[in-house]
Amino acid sequence: MNITLLTVGKTDRNWIWEGLQTYCARLKHYMPFSVVEIPDLKNISALSKDQIKEKEGQLILKNLKDADEVILLDEKGKEYTSKEWALMLEKKISSGGRNIVFVIGGPYGFSSQVYSRANGMISLSRMTFSHQMVRTIFTEQLYRAFTIMKGEPYHHE
Numbered sequence: 001m002n003i004t005l006l007t008v009g010k011t012d013r014n015w016i017w018e019g020l021q022t023y024c025a026r027l028k029h030y031m032p033f034s035v036v037e038i039p040d041l042k043n044i045s046a047l048s049k050d051q052i053k054e055k056e057g058q059l060i061l062k063n064l065k066d067a068d069e070v071i072l073l074d075e076k077g078k079e080y081t082s083k084e085w086a087l088m089l090e091k092k093i094s095s096g097g098r099n100i101v102f103v104i105g106g107p108y109g110f111s112s113q114v115y116s117r118a119n120g121m122i123s124l125s126r127m128t129f130s131h132q133m134v135r136t137i138f139t140e141q142l143y144r145a146f147t148i149m150k151g152e153p154y155h156h157e
Contacts, residue, residue: 008106019136030146057111077121086148
């Protein structure tokens with residue numbers, strides 16, 4: 001089993017990239033983890049928000065395998081405490097075999113086809129974060145979940 005973070009667009013802020021790399025390196029001690037960045041669309045100034053979401057959606061779907069469990073990071077998704085998140089993740093991992101792909105869309109969200117393909121949705125907060133910042137925030141929360149599962153002293157209550 002592998003966990004992948006699939007994102008639309010590149011990380012172009014050094015401080016975001018450095019934070020992301022810190023938690024990616026830490027996560028590899030628990031489970032195979034990778035980040036896949038879909039390049040930003042080019043020449044989009046004449047496109048509507050819906051057209052952008054559709055084109056990004058096509059690229060997202062091309063990066064998914066039929067057997068993948070796909071979880072969207074979406075403002076309409078379920079919110080978890082860190083312990084609830086760790087428990088949910090542990091159940092998914094222990095239920096076996098399927099690779100889990102967490103998807104961060106572009107600034108306008110997901111197309112209807114991507115929503116249809118998803119097996120679930122989670123929200124990191126009721127607040128809105130930039131789609132670049134979410135990469136590091138999510139990866140830190142994923143790392144936190146593994147430390148909770150292993151009983152390690154990272155998470156404090």
